[in-house]
Amino acid sequence: xxxxxxxxxxxxxxxxxxxxxxxxxxxxxxxxxxxxxxxxxxxxxxxxxxxxxxxxxxxxxxxxxxxxxxxxxxxxxxxxxxxxxxxxxxxxxxxxxxxxxxxxxxxxxxxxxxxxxxxxxxxxxxxxxxxxxxxxxxxxxxxxxxxxxxxxxxxxxxxxxxxxxxxxxxxxxxxxxxxxxxxxxxxxxxxxxxxxxxxxxxxxxxxxxxxxxxxxxxxxxxxxxxxxxxxxxxxxxxxxxxxxxxxxxxxxxxxxxxxxxxxxxxxxxxxxxxxxxxxxxxxxxxxxxxxxxxxxxxxxxxxxxxxxxxxxxxxxxxxxxxxxxxxxxxxxxxxxxxxxxxxxxxxxxxxxxxxxxxxxx
Numbered sequence: 001x002x003x004x005x006x007x008x009x010x011x012x013x014x015x016x017x018x019x020x021x022x023x024x025x026x027x028x029x030x031x032x033x034x035x036x037x038x039x040x041x042x043x044x045x046x047x048x049x050x051x052x053x054x055x056x057x058x059x060x061x062x063x064x065x066x067x068x069x070x071x072x073x074x075x076x077x078x079x080x081x082x083x084x085x086x087x088x089x090x091x092x093x094x095x096x097x098x099x100x101x102x103x104x105x106x107x108x109x110x111x112x113x114x115x116x117x118x119x120x121x122x123x124x125x126x127x128x129x130x131x132x133x134x135x136x137x138x139x140x141x142x143x144x145x146x147x148x149x150x151x152x153x154x155x156x157x158x159x160x161x162x163x164x165x166x167x168x169x170x171x172x173x174x175x176x177x178x179x180x181x182x183x184x185x186x187x188x189x190x191x192x193x194x195x196x197x198x199x200x201x202x203x204x205x206x207x208x209x210x211x212x213x214x215x216x217x218x219x220x221x222x223x224x225x226x227x228x229x230x231x232x233x234x235x236x237x238x239x240x241x242x243x244x245x246x247x248x249x250x251x252x253x254x255x256x257x258x259x260x261x262x263x264x265x266x267x268x269x270x271x272x273x274x275x276x277x278x279x280x281x282x283x284x285x286x287x288x289x290x291x292x293x294x295x296x297x298x299x300x301x302x303x304x305x306x307x308x309x310x311x312x313x314x315x316x317x318x319x320x321x322x323x324x325x326x327x328x329x330x331x332x333x334x335x336x337x338x339x340x341x342x343x344x345x346x347x348x349x350x351x352x353x354x355x356x357x358x359x360x361x
Contacts, residue, residue: 008212008255013205017251021243025281028250031257032282041307042096042260042285042315044130045089049118050076050101050111057353058157059166059233060197060226063102066357069231076101076111082118086125092300094288095317096128098153104170105135105343108336112140113329116147120326123148128317130190135174135343138181142334145185148326150318151220152182153190159206162199164348166234171344179214188219188321192262195248196226196240204248212255219320220285221259223248225266233356240266242274246281253282260285260320272306279310 016024032038052073054063062069086097099118106112115131122129131144132153144152157163160172175191182189193207211218225240245266252261263283267275288300307314317323327333 004217004257005255006213006215006217008209010202010205010209013208013212013251013255014201016254017201017205017247021247024247024250025277028253028281032253032284035257036260036284038279038284039312040284040315040319041279041312042319043094043288043303044096044098044128044262044285045085045092045094046098046100046287047082047085047089048074048102049082049099049115050074050103052102054102055104056169057167057350057357058169059350059353059356060157060194060229062229062232064232067231067233068356068359069229073102076114077118079114079117079121083121083125086122086127089288090125090127092288093304093314094127095315096130096150097122098130098132098151098287100132100153101134103134105341106133106137106140108140108338112143112336116143116329119144119147119149120328123150123324123326126317126323132190135170135178135341136181137337137339137341138184139334139337139339141181141185141187143332143336145187145324146327146332146334148324149187150321150324151188151190153220153222154178154182155192155194155222155224156207156210157193158197158199159203160210161206162197162203164346165350166197168346168348168350168353171346174343176210179218186324189214190220190222190262191218192220192222192224192264194224194226194265195244196228196237196266197234198237205251208252208255217256217259219259220262221252221256222262222264223252223283224264225269227265227268231356231359233350233352235356239269242270242277245270245274246277249278249283250281262286272309275306276310279312284315
């Protein structure tokens with residue numbers, strides 16, 4: 001049994017990424033089989049519970065209010081709407097529902113209370129519940145844990161160095177602090193990033209250094225290929241080559257052997273053969289459904305056909321970590337504190353982000 005290493009260097013990870021493809025695949029697949037069932041893949045459904053109008057300037061995101069992408073903003077969904085979507089997801093084979101809200105950070109109040117009720121409702125359906133709501137405090141993380149949250153997603157996106165070329169409205173350290181706040185609870189951590197934003201291989205390795213040196217490492221690491229959306233600053237970026245995706249998945253598997261590696265955004269541009277190579281290289285989770293928040297995703301029926309063809313089986317819920325208990329709102333031990341944390345606003349200028357915000361007006 002291999003021992004998880006927490007002191008990876010950028011140079012070591014670059015050397016792995018650049019190995020001859022056959023050597024890389026063999027090593028990654030061997031490690032994958034040591035820690036996971038190679039014929040089981042988790043199926044998750046990503047649900048945008050509050051779409052558009054985000055105040056951030058993330059260069060890849062069509063939900064940023066300052067860009068002109070045609071995304072229609074929607075108010076927070078009702079608990080009943082979310083329950084209906086979760087039941088549909090469960091019927092189609094999903095074991096996890098991931099709820100995303102286009103917020104900079106969580107604010108105590110009626111909307112957050114509503115999200116907590118969504119978490120309680122889905123957990124009672126015997127499905128894993130994940131949320132991605134922006135930055136959160138320790139108390140807010142504890143309230144989510146009480147409600148029955150299984151995982152919290154907060155992606156690092158890229159290396160700390162390249163992060164400054166993509167986002168100017170919040171700092172990399174805020175991402176790490178949010179992960180640290182989640183770690184103070186029994187909620188698992190989901191954190192990964194995006195390739196294809198113009199970053200170098202060194203930046204991809206830098207992101208994996210930041211994730212792999214966390215102790216414990218994240219239980220879940222999504223690897224996204226940029227979906228270049230018209231109107232965003234990154235609309236002209238070239239699609240990621242499938243070989244880059246395979247290399248990134250394989251490297252992530254080697255560096256974080258026990259983590260679930262999620263083959264996330266960008267699958268619509270991947271052939272079944274390409275996706276099969278990613279599964280062989282260590283990916284063992286996908287998002288199903290026709291949309292990932294606002295960007296296209298393969299139809300769930302097509303995914304099930306691919307699973308049948310490859311002999312893959314959907315992972316059952318709570319396979320890795322046992323189901324959390326749900327504490328009802330009336331019995332909560334954590335009251336809202338009305339916190340107003342000072343999350344950073346670096347304030348530097350990213351020219352392409354400014355240009356995209358002006359374009360189309």
